[in-house]
Amino acid sequence: MEGILKTASSVIRQIDSFINEIENGLLLFREAVNNYTDGRESDFETRLRLVEEKESAADNLQRGIENDFLVHSLLPQFASDVLHLLDKTDDLLDKAKYVLQQFSVERPQMPYLIKADFKSLNEMSSEATAEAVAAVRVFFTAPESAKEHINKIYFYERESDRAANDLRRVIFQQTPGIDLAQQEQLRYFTRHVEQLSDAAEDVADILSLLIIKVML
Amino acid sequence: MLLLFLSSGLFLGWSLGANDAANIFGSAVGTRMVRFRTAAIVASIFVIIGATFQGEGGADTLGRLGTIDQLAGAFTVALASALSIFMMVKSSLIVSTSQAIVGAIIGWNFFAGRSTDTVLLGKIASSWVVGMLLGAVFAVILYLIVHEAFKRLHLHLLWKHTVLKILLLLIGAFGAYSLGANNIVNVMGVFVNAVSLPALSIGPLTLSSSQQLFFLGAVAISVGIFTYSQRTMKVVGNDLMPLSAETAMVVVLAQSLVLFIFSSKGLSDAIASLGLGRIPQVPVSSTQVVIGSIVGIGLLKGGRSIKYKVLINIVLGWIATPVIAGITAYILLFVMANIFQLTVN
Numbered sequence: 001m002e003g004i005l006k007t008a009s010s011v012i013r014q015i016d017s018f019i020n021e022i023e024n025g026l027l028l029f030r031e032a033v034n035n036y037t038d039g040r041e042s043d044f045e046t047r048l049r050l051v052e053e054k055e056s057a058a059d060n061l062q063r064g065i066e067n068d069f070l071v072h073s074l075l076p077q078f079a080s081d082v083l084h085l086l087d088k089t090d091d092l093l094d095k096a097k098y099v100l101q102q103f104s105v106e107r108p109q110m111p112y113l114i115k116a117d118f119k120s121l122n123e124m125s126s127e128a129t130a131e132a133v134a135a136v137r138v139f140f141t142a143p144e145s146a147k148e149h150i151n152k153i154y155f156y157e158r159e160s161d162r163a164a165n166d167l168r169r170v171i172f173q174q175t176p177g178i179d180l181a182q183q184e185q186l187r188y189f190t191r192h193v194e195q196l197s198d199a200a201e202d203v204a205d206i207l208s209l210l211i212i213k214v215m216l
Numbered sequence: 217m218l219l220l221f222l223s224s225g226l227f228l229g230w231s232l233g234a235n236d237a238a239n240i241f242g243s244a245v246g247t248r249m250v251r252f253r254t255a256a257i258v259a260s261i262f263v264i265i266g267a268t269f270q271g272e273g274g275a276d277t278l279g280r281l282g283t284i285d286q287l288a289g290a291f292t293v294a295l296a297s298a299l300s301i302f303m304m305v306k307s308s309l310i311v312s313t314s315q316a317i318v319g320a321i322i323g324w325n326f327f328a329g330r331s332t333d334t335v336l337l338g339k340i341a342s343s344w345v346v347g348m349l350l351g352a353v354f355a356v357i358l359y360l361i362v363h364e365a366f367k368r369l370h371l372h373l374l375w376k377h378t379v380l381k382i383l384l385l386l387i388g389a390f391g392a393y394s395l396g397a398n399n400i401v402n403v404m405g406v407f408v409n410a411v412s413l414p415a416l417s418i419g420p421l422t423l424s425s426s427q428q429l430f431f432l433g434a435v436a437i438s439v440g441i442f443t444y445s446q447r448t449m450k451v452v453g454n455d456l457m458p459l460s461a462e463t464a465m466v467v468v469l470a471q472s473l474v475l476f477i478f479s480s481k482g483l484s485d486a487i488a489s490l491g492l493g494r495i496p497q498v499p500v501s502s503t504q505v506v507i508g509s510i511v512g513i514g515l516l517k518g519g520r521s522i523k524y525k526v527l528i529n530i531v532l533g534w535i536a537t538p539v540i541a542g543i544t545a546y547i548l549l550f551v552m553a554n555i556f557q558l559t560v561n
Binding site for chain 1: 247248249370371372373374375377378381382460461
């Protein structure tokens, strides 16, 4: 009996830590992109290192959680869905780290005209990921309440699409003095940041089904 | 020789363990909340305790319905009951050991030329209907309480899972105790008046003749649980009753309460002392009570998922099982008395 209680308590702590790492990593991502856009490269690199650390810590926690779920047959009816949800949540930080690493490697030039729009896209995409993390956190204690966050994820994902299209329009139509190679590169980074909101939408899709299953 | 005559009752016990333990731990094992080995050990221990120490109430009732005082008669009645269950299962009808044994006893009454107490028979038959209805009512009330409690507690999903796991085991233990207490009479009840064993003292415990018979029957039930119930548990957990762990817990608790009510002499005495009349101590069908409980929750949720064909099958079983068991008993008693020259009454 004591063993069952200890296992539950330990796995709950691991899940909480995992979500904390993801949340903190994504907050750092938001700041790091703004730092890059503002030309504060030293701050950007510091935050990139921190995101890499958070991502590594989250991966370790995820492996521990998966192991405990399988060894102790936790939530047998929903185990695969819950582990899939955690995997998709981890993808958010994986993608965020990848985007920042690409910034660090390629160092794209940010024309002054697109900076505000790029920050706006970053805000929308980051809001979508923040809501996804909040939804995952609340799902474990009050599944029904996660629906409110899911609605917001879909909203910010659409806003993110809109912001990305506006940004691409500015890059290709309203920014004089940049060549096609730079336009292509900026489009590539626009897509990268936009994809974070798509990843948040994946989390929302999985959660929507899981809530129905758990509430049955 | 005694064991040979008891074999039909022991076989009934084995089949009860193989089938009815699934009503208690089917969902828990089928959904992998509880391991089969754990379920089997808990079920066996508590079936034996319930049968040995609380099984006598129902035996009195069945004894008054038909006093089978010859061992060969008791053997034949139990055999007829087992055979009719086998035939009913083959016909895909939902079958109750309780109804089969009552039918077989009435068959013996006819053969022996004894009269059947129709008032008592009416009480027994009505308890089958009331058992199902009570199962539905208890399940609805318990479901509302449990559902609301979990909603208010805002437990982490893993805590909820852990709490449900522990409750499924505890309630399963209570269910097994009630099953043993209520249904052991189906297995060994007919032998009570035909077999007289000297009292057996084990330390501070003294077991009467009927308690020793019930202990043997309960061991047969346990063998049924260990040897054959894993398959039925998995079928019940995955196919027949795809219930959530929360609903499964409510269903098992409702079933356990109904079986307990119809087997507890203390509770019956307490209610009688309040001037509210006695609760008849009769064996009721655990399967039918479970179905009543599920239908109750189904109705609470809108009634769309209820399979009415199953309900019709149950009502058909209420009539067909005792009739088939009665006829089978009559024929077998005739064969035993006239071909094997055994004294059956």
